[in-house]
Amino acid sequence: MLRPGPPQAIGVPPWALAGAQPLRSDRIVLEPLRVEHAEEMAPLLDDSTLHTFIGGKPANVQELRSRYARQVIGSPPNGSQRWLNWIVRRRDDGQAVGFVQSTVSDQDGELIAAVAWVVVASQQGNGYAREAARLMADWLRQQRVDRVVAYINPGHHASNTVARWIGLTPTDTKVDDEVRWQG
Numbered sequence: 001m002l003r004p005g006p007p008q009a010i011g012v013p014p015w016a017l018a019g020a021q022p023l024r025s026d027r028i029v030l031e032p033l034r035v036e037h038a039e040e041m042a043p044l045l046d047d048s049t050l051h052t053f054i055g056g057k058p059a060n061v062q063e064l065r066s067r068y069a070r071q072v073i074g075s076p077p078n079g080s081q082r083w084l085n086w087i088v089r090r091r092d093d094g095q096a097v098g099f100v101q102s103t104v105s106d107q108d109g110e111l112i113a114a115v116a117w118v119v120v121a122s123q124q125g126n127g128y129a130r131e132a133a134r135l136m137a138d139w140l141r142q143q144r145v146d147r148v149v150a151y152i153n154p155g156h157h158a159s160n161t162v163a164r165w166i167g168l169t170p171t172d173t174k175v176d177d178e179v180r181w182q183g
């Protein structure tokens with residue numbers, strides 16, 4: 001399929017996209033994930049309320065280290081996806097407040113970035129998720145990604161607001177009771 005953009009934008013495989021870059025906005029930086037972040041993040045993420053809408057349960061340091069070690073590889077062996085993960089950190093005092101992530105894959109010739117966000121309970125309600133998600137989505141759109149999507153529980157007001165904030169709108173598609181948002 002012919003897509004707008006320079007010739008080199010056609011048929012870019014997900015693995016060929018740039019890895020996660022450091023990004024910065026007014027109040028936060030997005031720091032590309034490293035395995036060593038596990039020690040800092042495990043106590044902050046040790047909170048079952050963070051899993052109300054996304055399932056699963058908190059991971060201990062070892063589990064988080066293993067997860068991060070898999071994630072920082074950046075791509076599965078067959079190169080069908082690009083995994084991008086960032087820690088969200090406040091600029092004023094360096095405090096980590098959460099993380100954002102994106103999985104980019106080629107679907108019928110389109111590069112689709114599925115995005116997600118988590119902000120620790122003590123830092124919620126300050127607009128950090130909106131700021132971090134916007135920063136990530138804007139960067140993805142500069143990286144030849146054709147479409148940003150998110151899968152969100154319809155009852156999750158905060159996440160719905162974040163999705164709208166980054167220019168996504170809900171679709172009729174549901175996967176595991178989550179609505180697909182795209183934009």
Ligand SMILES: CC(C)(COP(=O)(O)OP(=O)(O)OC[C@H]1O[C@@H](n2cnc3c(N)ncnc32)[C@H](O)[C@@H]1OP(=O)(O)O)[C@@H](O)C(=O)NCCC(=O)NCCS
Nearest residue numbers: 050053116117118119124125126127128129130158159161
């Ligand atoms: C979703 C989440 C990241 C939002 O983080 P946040 O930093 O509090 O979000 P923001 O401060 O940017 O606020 C976004 C919107 O959510 C609202 N909001 C924030 N916390 C809220 C709460 N506890 N209850 C209801 N609404 C809330 C904000 O008021 C804002 O809406 P508004 O613009 O209408 O005022 C956070 O609640 C979270 O990590 N939840 C658990 C993990 C999760 O489910 N992630 C979603 C995966 S896609």
